[in-house]
Amino acid sequence: MVSTRIHAPRREEPLVVAYGLGVDLTAMLVEFARRKIRPDLILFADTGGEKPETYQYLDVIQPYLRDVGFPPVIVVRYQPKWAVYDTLEDQCLHTGTLPSLAYGGKSCSIKYKRHPQDKYVSTWEPAQRCWAAGGKVLKAIGFDAGPADMRRHRYVEDDRFRYWYPLVDWGHDRPRCQQIIEQAGLPVPMKSACFYCPASKKPEIVWLQEHHPDLLERALQIERNAQEGLLTIKGLGRSYSWEGFLKRRDEFPLLDGCSG
Ligand code: SF4
Known part of the structure; x- marks a missing residue:
């Protein structure tokens, strides 16, 4: 099994958070603030299909981030080169398909979440400087230490990124994450996902x-x-x-x- 354990970011590597506006990542940001780990960049990839409650949570988290001295959430989106659609919903309607997860694939989240984030990071000056010096950008992933997330696919280090799973390292499962958010005086966000997500229960x-x-x-x-x-x-x-x-x-x- 590949070890994903990284105990703290190295000072010279920019720390990027791929923030989904959900429970785990909100708890991770709160814990970062408590442990004085400051992310350099916080990105939210908007598929265009989140529920209104999730979008509204931006109004909660942005002031919190400002108060703790963190950078604000930057919203990124899929930008089509040729396609006539720019949201996952419109793609499904245009192509007569369901989100790829319904067929057992992952391309919906790769295309509408991961790629827009990677694209933003690739033009972000601190990342370019880090790569030019032979370093890697550290990406914090918000999987929790509960049994469901522990079964999820883990990214391994590649040419440009190292991946860190802080909640797993700290042993925080979903109930603990909710507690962390409440203790910070914040409302607990709802599960973030497209309203048509095939993983919905x-x-x-x-x-x-x-x-x-x-x-x-x-x-x-x-x-x-x-x-x-x-x-x-x-x-x-x-x-x-x-x-x-x-x-x-x-x-x-x-x-x-x-x-x-
Ligand atoms: S939330 Fe569901 S439908 Fe939306 S991108 Fe992720 S896997 Fe696909």
Whole structure:
């Protein structure tokens, strides 16, 4: 197994946070402030499909970052060269497909999250200076130390980046992350993800229906639009369609909703 353990950033390497506006990364920033680890750059890659609550959290975190002396969140987006769409939702509608995660791929997050961030960093002066001197940029990844995140794919060091998993190093799981945020006097953000994300759990789909019926309708539109081309999967839920599930939702036990 590849070791991902890095205990602290080296002074000469710029520290970049790929911030998703969710629980883990918010807790990581709070812990950075407490441990006096100052990130040099905080990026949020906007797919265009986050839920309103997630966008609204920018109004919470930006003043906090200013108060602790951190740089503000910079929002980056996919910039098409030729494509007629610039959001994942429009791409799905234009191509008659679902987000790649529904087919078992990862290209939706690579294209709309990772690449825009890497592109920004590649033109960012401190990174260019670091690379010119033969160094690497340190990217902090917000996986927590809970069993689900511990199973996730880990990036290994490459030519330009080292990757650091601080929450894993510190042993902070999701409940601890929530506690860290509350102790800092901040509201706990909800789980960040596209409102049509195929990884959504059934209670989250129901939550979307109850809180944002307009967004649910747009998600169902993506699903309907892709239906003709679906061979091995049934819809956004992969083994089931969201629309079919919602029609039969009385058969499923409901939870209170998605608290992230
Ligand atoms: S949140 Fe889901 S749909 Fe959106 S980019 Fe990530 S994996 Fe794809």
